[in-house]
Amino acid sequence: MTGPAVLLETVDLGMRFGGVEAVSDVNFRLTEGELRCLIGPNGAGKSTFFKLLTGQLLPTRGKVLYRGRDISGIETHEVARLGIGIKTQVPSVFDGLSVRENLWIAASRGRPTRRANEMVDEILSRIALAGSAQRTVGQLAHGQRQWLELGIVLAGEPELILLDEPAAGMTHEEVVRTAELIREINRTRSLIVVEHDMQFIRMIASKVTVLDRGRVLVEDSMENILRHPTVRDVYLGKRVAA
Amino acid sequence: MNARSRNGALNGGALNGGTWNGRAWNIAGLVTVGVVGLAAMIGLPLVLELSSLLDVTVYLILAILALSLALVWGYGGTLCFGQSAFFGLGAYAYAIAMFNIGESTIPFLLAIVLPAAFAALLGYFMFYGRISDVYLGVITLTVTLILFNAVNSTAGPEYQIGEARLGGFNGIPSIPPLNWPGMPDSALDLNDLFYVSIVLLMAVYFGLRWLLVSRFGRVIVAIRENEQRAGFLGYDARLYKLATFTLGGALAGLAGCLFANWGAFVSPTIFGLGQSAQIIIWVIVGGRGTLIGPVVGCIAIQWLTAFLGSAQLTKASLAQVVGPTVADALSSVMGFADLSNTSLILGAVLLAFVLLVPRGVMPSLLDLARFLVRRRPADALADKAERAT
Structure with a gap:
C-alpha cells in the first residue's frame, strides 16, 4: 500500500432502527495523522455513525476496522484501551469532582501516580484551566467544560480522537481558541470532528465528509465542498423543499 | 445544583487533597476519629457497667454494617437494598460452621468469605447484565426477602447442616463464641468482644479511608459521577462496581459474624425488611459520601431506638429531655399512647432528615x-x- 496507513475504516457499515435506515453502506477511511470533519444536516446519521465508531451501538450491517481489527460493538472501555479518545456532544465529565480530579482520573489509567500528576499539570495549562484546578466541574461555564472534556480526552493520550460538536455553545473567542487547540492536537494525533458550525470547520480547514440520509454524499476539501451544488442544496441553507 | 453533586464536591475536595486546606481538613478528621476511637476503647470499659458496655458493643458491630453500605452506596453509587442479606449470611455462616468445627478461626473467615462470594455472584449477574439502578435495588431487596423466607421455613429437624440445626423462625440459639485464633479453649468474653468490635470498626474505617484515597477509590467515585465517561477513559465500570459490591458483602459478613457472637443467637429476622431498611436509614441520616456519617447515624439511631424502647416514655420523662413545653405539645398532637411507639418516632426522624437535612x-x-x-x-x-x- 502506498501513502500513510489506514487508521480507521468502515466497510459497508449499516444501522437500522426498526424501519429506519439511519446509516447505510458507509465506506469511510481515515489515514494516520488525518484531521477529518464530518458534516451533514439534522438526521443525516452523524450521531449514529459516531456511536457506531465508538462501540456504543452494534451495527446491523458491515464492520468498523481500527488498524485492520474489527471493533464493531466492542465494550466502551476496550475502545478506549485501543487508543481511541471520545468527546461527546453534551460534555461528559465528572460533575461532582474538581477539575484536577477529573484530569487525574483520565491521566492515571496505566500510569504511575507521579507521572499522572505531571500530565495533569501540563494539560491544565494547555486548556487554560490552571487557575480553576480546584473548582468543582459543575460550577464551570459551558465553554470551560468543553475544554475540560478535551483535556480529559488528551490525558488518555489516544492515537485517534473523536470529537462530537466540540465548539457547540461556545462564544466566538472560545471557538477560535478551540480551533487552534484542535490544529495543535492534530500535529501528533488523528482526529474526526463531527460539527454543525461551518465557520468552525473553515477554521480547522481539512478534508470533509458530508453525510446525508445515512449515506456519504461527498468527500472533499472544504473549498470544494462549499462549491458542490448538492451539498449547497441539502446542507447550506438552500434546501429544496421536498 | 443538586445534593449529589454538592456532596461530590465535598469528596472531590477532600479526596484529591490538592489544596493545603483540603489536606488539613482530612488530617484533622482522621486524627479526631482516631482520638475519639482510642478514648472510647480505653475509657468506656472503665466508666460503663458490663450491660451498658454490651449495648455499646452492638452499636459498634452495626456501625461496621453501616460502613459496608457507606462504601457500596455512598461512594460506589450502587443502592443496595439488601445489604442485610450479606449480614445475615455472615451470621448464619459463622453459627453453622461453629457448631461443626468448634474452633472459630475458620468459621470467622467463612463468615467473611461466603457473603463476599455470594455478593460477587449476585453482582456479576447484575452489573454484567447491565441491570439499571432501580432494578438493582429491587433485586437486592428481593434476594434478602427470599433468604428470609427460605431460612424461616427450615424449622423441621430435617434441616440440619452437620451438627447445626437451622431452626427456622426460631433461629439458632447458643452459638459458641469466638476464641483467639488457634486456641479453642480461650473463648472471648463480653469484655473481649467489645475490644474486638471497636478495633475492627476502626480498622474497617481507616482501611476504607485508605482505599478511598487510592486509585481504586478515586475511580469508583468517578464511576458514580459518570459511568459513561469512565468507560471512555478505559475503566471497566462493571469490574469496579463488582469489586466494590463484593467488598461491601465481605464487610457486612464480618459484622454478621460479630453480631452472632454478641447475642449468641441468630434468627431469620436478620434478613428481614426492617433490618434492610435500617441500614439505609443510618446512611441517609449520617450522610452519603462520608464514612463517619453512617457510623454516627447508626450509633445515634440505635441508641435512640434503645432509649425509646426501654424508657417507659411518660410525659414527665419526655419533659426532662425536650423540655416541658415541647412535651406538652407533642403529647397533645400525637396522643399519649403514641409517644412510646418507637417505629413512629423513628419514622418521624427519618422524614425530618430527608426533608430538612437531605x-x-x-x-x-x-x-x-x-x-x-x-x-x-x-x-x-x-x-x-x-x-x-
Whole structure:
C-alpha cells in the first residue's frame, strides 16, 4: 500500500432502527495523522455513525476496522484501551469532582501516580484551566467544560480522537481558541470532528465528509465542498423543499 | 445544583487533597476519629457497667454494617437494598460452621468469605447484565426477602447442616463464641468482644479511608459521577462496581459474624425488611459520601431506638429531655399512647432528615465547620486571593 496507513475504516457499515435506515453502506477511511470533519444536516446519521465508531451501538450491517481489527460493538472501555479518545456532544465529565480530579482520573489509567500528576499539570495549562484546578466541574461555564472534556480526552493520550460538536455553545473567542487547540492536537494525533458550525470547520480547514440520509454524499476539501451544488442544496441553507 | 453533586464536591475536595486546606481538613478528621476511637476503647470499659458496655458493643458491630453500605452506596453509587442479606449470611455462616468445627478461626473467615462470594455472584449477574439502578435495588431487596423466607421455613429437624440445626423462625440459639485464633479453649468474653468490635470498626474505617484515597477509590467515585465517561477513559465500570459490591458483602459478613457472637443467637429476622431498611436509614441520616456519617447515624439511631424502647416514655420523662413545653405539645398532637411507639418516632426522624437535612448530618456539620473557620479574617483574605487566581 502506498501513502500513510489506514487508521480507521468502515466497510459497508449499516444501522437500522426498526424501519429506519439511519446509516447505510458507509465506506469511510481515515489515514494516520488525518484531521477529518464530518458534516451533514439534522438526521443525516452523524450521531449514529459516531456511536457506531465508538462501540456504543452494534451495527446491523458491515464492520468498523481500527488498524485492520474489527471493533464493531466492542465494550466502551476496550475502545478506549485501543487508543481511541471520545468527546461527546453534551460534555461528559465528572460533575461532582474538581477539575484536577477529573484530569487525574483520565491521566492515571496505566500510569504511575507521579507521572499522572505531571500530565495533569501540563494539560491544565494547555486548556487554560490552571487557575480553576480546584473548582468543582459543575460550577464551570459551558465553554470551560468543553475544554475540560478535551483535556480529559488528551490525558488518555489516544492515537485517534473523536470529537462530537466540540465548539457547540461556545462564544466566538472560545471557538477560535478551540480551533487552534484542535490544529495543535492534530500535529501528533488523528482526529474526526463531527460539527454543525461551518465557520468552525473553515477554521480547522481539512478534508470533509458530508453525510446525508445515512449515506456519504461527498468527500472533499472544504473549498470544494462549499462549491458542490448538492451539498449547497441539502446542507447550506438552500434546501429544496421536498 | 443538586445534593449529589454538592456532596461530590465535598469528596472531590477532600479526596484529591490538592489544596493545603483540603489536606488539613482530612488530617484533622482522621486524627479526631482516631482520638475519639482510642478514648472510647480505653475509657468506656472503665466508666460503663458490663450491660451498658454490651449495648455499646452492638452499636459498634452495626456501625461496621453501616460502613459496608457507606462504601457500596455512598461512594460506589450502587443502592443496595439488601445489604442485610450479606449480614445475615455472615451470621448464619459463622453459627453453622461453629457448631461443626468448634474452633472459630475458620468459621470467622467463612463468615467473611461466603457473603463476599455470594455478593460477587449476585453482582456479576447484575452489573454484567447491565441491570439499571432501580432494578438493582429491587433485586437486592428481593434476594434478602427470599433468604428470609427460605431460612424461616427450615424449622423441621430435617434441616440440619452437620451438627447445626437451622431452626427456622426460631433461629439458632447458643452459638459458641469466638476464641483467639488457634486456641479453642480461650473463648472471648463480653469484655473481649467489645475490644474486638471497636478495633475492627476502626480498622474497617481507616482501611476504607485508605482505599478511598487510592486509585481504586478515586475511580469508583468517578464511576458514580459518570459511568459513561469512565468507560471512555478505559475503566471497566462493571469490574469496579463488582469489586466494590463484593467488598461491601465481605464487610457486612464480618459484622454478621460479630453480631452472632454478641447475642449468641441468630434468627431469620436478620434478613428481614426492617433490618434492610435500617441500614439505609443510618446512611441517609449520617450522610452519603462520608464514612463517619453512617457510623454516627447508626450509633445515634440505635441508641435512640434503645432509649425509646426501654424508657417507659411518660410525659414527665419526655419533659426532662425536650423540655416541658415541647412535651406538652407533642403529647397533645400525637396522643399519649403514641409517644412510646418507637417505629413512629423513628419514622418521624427519618422524614425530618430527608426533608430538612437531605445530605445527612455529617456533610452539613462539616460544611458548617468549614464556614465558621473560613470566617476568620485571615482565611477570608486567603479565600479571596484564591478566588482571584
